[in-house]
Amino acid sequence: MLDLVVLVSGGGTNLQAIIDAIDNGTITNARIRAVISNNQNAYALERARRHGIEAVCVSPKEYADRELFNQAFLDTVDAYQPGLIVLAGFLVVIPPAMIQKYEKKIINIHPSLIPSFCGTGYYGLKVHEAALTRGVKITGATVHYVDEGTDTGPILLQKAVEVREGDTPQELQRRVMEEAEWVILPEAIQLIANGRKEA
Template identity: 55%
Template sequence: MVNIAVLVSGGGTNLQAILDAQARGEIKNGRVRAVISSNESAYALERARNAGVPGYVMKKRDYASGAEYCAALARFLHEKDVELVVLAGFMTVLDEGFCREFENRIINVHPSLIPSFCGDGYYGLHVHEAALRKGVKVTGATVHFVNAITDGGPIIAQKAVEVLPGDTPEVLQKRVMAQAEHVLLPHVVSLFCEGRLSVSDDGIVTISE
């Protein structure tokens, strides 16, 4: 059974999607063992409590540097025997050392079809604002492994979502969450826990049957 930690900063709707999938038996060979928040008032911690999952708070400002924070977070995850780290709206940057230590064991969901509307500065509503400014007709979500480059790790799965006339960033965000993020992320978590993901030397992810 793969031990999973979910890192959060806000409301935790993607966390809820994982917990709901787990409750339905759709996370095969894996279990969420810890939810770690960078924000003590994040509603995601309440979602964890409601699901009977231990919640913890680790704030970057409590450490002398980002490197010390990432080192402490890594130690904590090792103490909990965590094998998969899921970023579900986690707004704290993880440094290169952390990414190397958990190489191909950190996954993130991003609200666009990478390589569109991704990288530094593209998060939350900013992504959907950019998509609407560009006038794209299709957007979506991407689940990828995390490396030291923002949104630059190997792509695991993507799902397209139609952009509709009259969409606002808020309306589009909700549609992308419901139709793509909340579908893709639990599915990929299960694929990882089942041992069905592999990454080639050139960064291409293969999903085995």
């Protein structure tokens, strides 16, 4: 059984996709041990509680400096002994010590087809605004392993989504979530949990 720790900062729609996939058997051989957020108001924490999953907040605001926060954050994650850490809309830079400790055991979902519209500054709606400004016809989402760079780790899965005439950033964001993110994030976890990808 693969123990997951899911890291979130906001609403938790990708978390919900994972919970639903475990509940309906799309993901087998895995369970969520805890959901950890840097934001005590993240609705994702409420989603976790409703499903009987431990929900924890470790906020940088509660620590005098980033180093103290990073250590507390790492200690909190370590307590659950995760086999896989899933970044599902987590807007905090992962400490290098954690990346080293959990090498090839951290995955992230990014709302574009990497290497397009990724790296520092590309998150949330900004990704979709950039795609529309550039005029691309195809966008999508990528699940990748996390390394020391920003969105630079090895790619696990990608799924393309069509950009439609007249799309707003919000419409495109919604379609990318529904057609790509909520599909390939559970799929990646299923592959890892059942030994078909490294973890």
